[in-house]
Amino acid sequence: MVVTPGEHIAIAEEFMPGVGAYERDGEVFAAVVGEPKFDQIEREVRIDSPRKIPRRNVVGSIVYGRIVQVYDKYAVVELFPYNTRRFRLVPPSRLSTIRIANIRRGFVKTVRDEFGVGDWIRAKILKIQKRFYVDLSTEGSRFGVIKAYCPKCRRPLVRRGAALYCPRCKLTVKRKIAEDYGNPVLPR
Numbered sequence: 001m002v003v004t005p006g007e008h009i010a011i012a013e014e015f016m017p018g019v020g021a022y023e024r025d026g027e028v029f030a031a032v033v034g035e036p037k038f039d040q041i042e043r044e045v046r047i048d049s050p051r052k053i054p055r056r057n058v059v060g061s062i063v064y065g066r067i068v069q070v071y072d073k074y075a076v077v078e079l080f081p082y083n084t085r086r087f088r089l090v091p092p093s094r095l096s097t098i099r100i101a102n103i104r105r106g107f108v109k110t111v112r113d114e115f116g117v118g119d120w121i122r123a124k125i126l127k128i129q130k131r132f133y134v135d136l137s138t139e140g141s142r143f144g145v146i147k148a149y150c151p152k153c154r155r156p157l158v159r160r161g162a163a164l165y166c167p168r169c170k171l172t173v174k175r176k177i178a179e180d181y182g183n184p185v186l187p188r
């Protein structure tokens, strides 16, 4: 059972709040996201924070990165580690590539129509060659750009249909957008 902060977990007469819990008016509530553990001997309930287990990326892992270069046939992505509730994910290398065929289904004329330098993306590891050279894919609605900035004024772009738009410069840019663009959610 996973509880979220503010959720009622016990009454103080039965269990005192330990780490990750607090008491208010005789009731015990969760202070963090996690699984409450009831210590029957100490009569205490606590919610341990997730242990950060470093996990190596494998094929199929979700990664987050920033586009650093865009060419007609591929883009170069700088990868970053991230924390989930269960683990910390560390990419196998700092740089990776997305090739034109792995951006989305259907015909892509040039990668320049799909990504721009500075875009933040969520992608999936497609291939790791020689334990170091990483190929990514953004095929599927979960993957693609999660945050992007106007190439002229650097303000965040807003979603407009299948494209992105800068309300200030009245500029529309084409992108391969993830479904949660603008408000991305980390995998658990």
Ligand SMILES: [Zn+2]
Residues within 6 Å of the ligand: 150, 151, 152, 153, 154, 155, 166, 167, 168, 169, 170, 171
């Ligand atoms: Zn702008």
